Amino acid sequence: MDVLLTNDDGIEETGLRALYEALSSVADVTAIAPAEDQSAVGRSMSSRVAVDEHALGYAIHGTPADCVVAGIEVLATDVDLVVSGCNRGANLGQYVLGRSGTISAAVEAAFFGVPAVAVSMYIPTGEVDYTTFDPGFEEYAEAMRVARHIAENALEEGVFEEADYLNVNVPVADDEPCEMEITTPSTVYDMGADRSEGHITLVDRIWRRMAEGEVIDPEGTDRRAIMERRVSVSPLTASHTPYRHDALDRLAAGY
Template sequence: MDEPHVLLTNDDGIDSVGFRALYDALSRFADVTAVAPNGDKSAVGRAMSREVQVETHDLGYAIHGTPADCVVVGLEALCPDVDMVVAGCNRGANLGAYVLGRSGTVSAAVEAAFFDVPAIAVSLYVPGADGEWQEKAKDPLDYRNATAATTYLVDHALGAGVFEQAEYLNVNAPIHHEDDDPAPIEITEPSTLYDMRAERDGERISLTDNIWARMRDGDIPDPEGTDRRAIVEGRVSVSPLTAPHTTQHHEALDALAETYLT
C-alpha cells in the first residue's frame, strides 16, 4: 500500500520514551500524527471525558484527557483520514484477558475498533522486582523488539487481510538487551490466569496483582499459545482480538424471562 497514515497514541504520555521510540520507527515509512495524553494516564481503561483541551506539540497534538479521548478526538476532529491507530509503546506489559479492560493502551485500540479503524496496542515487558522495573526501559534501544514487530505489522497486516478477521492486535514484546537476537513473533491468545489478592490491615486494604511476582519467580502455569507464556520465554506476543462483547443464545435465561411476572 501507499504510505500509511497512522494515528499514534498511548497512555504513558506524549513525552514518554516508548512513545518517541515508536513514533521515530513508524515515521521511517508512514505519515504519523501523534494524538496522545499530555501526561501519564496509565490504567484508566476506556474512561472518557466530556471535554478536553488540545495543545500543539512537536509530534502532533497533546490532549488533556485519556487514551480513549485521544482516539475519539483524533478520528473525529484532528486526523479523520488515518489508515490505522497504534497505541504505545507502553512501558510495562499488558498481558492476560483480565488486563484488557484496565489498560489505557489497549483501550485506545478498542476505541478505534468501534470506529472500524484497524488498531494495534503495543507494550513492553519490563521484568524486575517491585519498583525495580520502573528504573528500566529508559533508552529507546530497549524498545527495539517492540518497534521492529510493530513496524512490520503496520507495513504488512492491512495488505495481508489480517483485519478482515481481527479488529485489533495486542502486541507485547520483551525488552531488548545489547547483543540480543531479534525476538520472533508468536500468535497467541490472552492468558486466563487471574491472581488478584486483597489484604486488610485495619482500615486499609492493599490490592496486589500476584501474577507479576509469579512471573519473576518463574511460576507460570500458562500453557503454550498464551501471551504470558510467549513473553516470558522471550517471544513477541501478538493476540488478534475483537472489540464488541459477544453474546449467544441462553435457554436458561429464556426460561426465566418467560416466567417473569407470572
C-alpha cells in the same frame, strides 16, 4: 499510510517516541496522546478536553480514548491505522483487556472501524526495579521492529478482515531478535487483597510469580510467549458477543 499514534503513559514517554521514529519510516505519523500519564484508566472518557499543539502532533488533556475520538473526528481525520504504545510494561491476560489504557485506545479505534494495534513491552521485574527502570530507545528496539513490521504488512495481508485489533507484547530487546507467536490472552487470574489498619491493599500476584520465573500459563497464551522471550500477538474483537442459551430463555419466561 496515515497512522494515529497514541498511548496512556503520556506524549513525552520514551516508548511513544520510539514508535514514532520506527513508524515514520513507513507511514505519515501524527501523535495524539495524553498530556500526562493516564495508565490503567481503561476506556474512561471526558466530555470536554483541552488540546495543545506538540512537536509530534497534539497533546490531549484527557484519556487515551479521548485521544482516539478527538483524533479520528477532528485532528487527523484520514486515519488508516491506530497504534497505541509502546507501553512501559506488559498488558497480558484477559483480565487486563478492559483495564489498560493502552489497549482501550485500540478498542476505541475499532469501534470507528479503524484497524488498531496496542504495543506493550514486558519489563522483567525479577531483574530490574520497575518503579525506577527508565528504558531508552535501545530497550525498545524489538518493539520498534514489531510495530514497523505490522504497520507495513498487516493491512495488505488482510489481518484486519478477521481481527478488530491486535494486542502485542514484546520482550525488552537484546542482541538476538525474537520470534513472533500468535497467541490468545491467558485466563490465569490471581488478584488478591490484604487488609491492615483501616486500609485494603490490592495486589496482582501474577507479577510476583513472573518475577520468580514461574510460568503457570499454557502453551499458546500471551504470558507464556513473553516469559519464553517471544513476541506475543493476540488478534481480538472489540465487541462483547452475546450468547443466548436455554437458561436465559427460562429466566425471561419466568419474569
